[in-house]
Amino acid sequence: MDSILVEGGHELAGEIPIAGAKNACLTLMPATLLSDGPLTLTNAPRLSDIQTMTQLLQSLGTEVTQMQGGQVLSLSSHALTGTRADYDIVRKMRASILVLGPLLAREGRAEVSLPGGCAIGARPVDLHLSALEKLGAELDLRDGYVHATAPSGGLRGGIVDFPLVSVGATENVLMAATLARGTTEIRNAAREPEIVDLAECLRAMGARIEGEGTSTITVEGVEALSPATHRVVSDRIELGTYMLAPAICGGWVECIGGRMDLVAAFCEKLDAAGITIEETARGLKVSRHNGRVRAVDVATEPFPGFPTDLQAQMMALLCTADGVSRLEENIFENRFMHAPELMRMGARIDVQGGHATVTGVERLKGAPVMATDLRASVSLILAGLAAEGETIVNRVYHLDRGYERVEEKLGAVGARVSRVAGR
Structure with a gap:
């Protein structure tokens, strides 16, 4: 199993290109199941999760062609061969559940294994299932699979009022609603940029959608969707x-390709910590030149709030801040597993349930640490950049699920980061 070796103490200077969004691409790829015409995705990230979704779609009969080194994906579901998403593939990645809505809408049936993914809490799929039931789906959970069927004549429009904001459930029902008879209203919908991106893609395919980016999305079902490039x-x-x-x-x-509107709440916290952020013609420039950063308090929230997927990385920064910071995790339980590993590097962190108190120290010290999930992996690499000596981050197979060529990107701006092949 590979490890990442980090030599700390080197300032950075240069450009880093930002890849296409993993979470967006993993949602866009299943949209091909809604149409028998080709869907072409450009700016696709080159990640192991994308390969897993590719395998899943191919198992259903989708033809997937990778071009330009994997940054362009051509997907065609003109001749599906099955509607069963097997456990052996689905267990690797939670996003696999996103084939459920499209399959049900187009084929009228689906069998999808309950998913796996990072060990950051239960993250049940009940919101996905209850939303699809509002469109008339009949569901049966047995033997670890969701067995779903649509009524005679297909799914029908309905009102889906989520009790909690769920990105994945919003995506699943949004795709299903595009082919449902009548109008669907999704209330308390997720507002993330990935939702907006999905709606724009579906609209390019011929879907009738309004309200993406707000808490209420309206979808008027159509007979069929068409080929598109997105x-x-x-x-x-x-x-x-x-x-x-x-x-x-x-x-x-x-950061080339960066946009302030994608990370506005995050930028507010960096600004409060004393970090300089400038918008440029090509992205965002971030700099820090004088002294320690200031302590800030952070609470994760659904978009447009502070993203849970940046909480671990933010904690790494606050480990050396001047003062005491408090972090509150409101999205997932069990998402402070990186804290004990940071403490191995000299961080002062006290975790109580969904709250963590970080008392900044002047310097972290390199140490062997172990990654527990995707975002924890990169948070430990970031901490290693600021630590004295060498840090070895073990179990980084999580990392390749969400970051492409991280050693190359950091190395290009002056970091000393290398991959150590596993035995």
């Missing part, structure tokens, strides 16, 4: 991660 939105989590790199170890980085 550019995947920039990855706001990769963007925020690389914005933190110079904030943690000093210097500057220009």
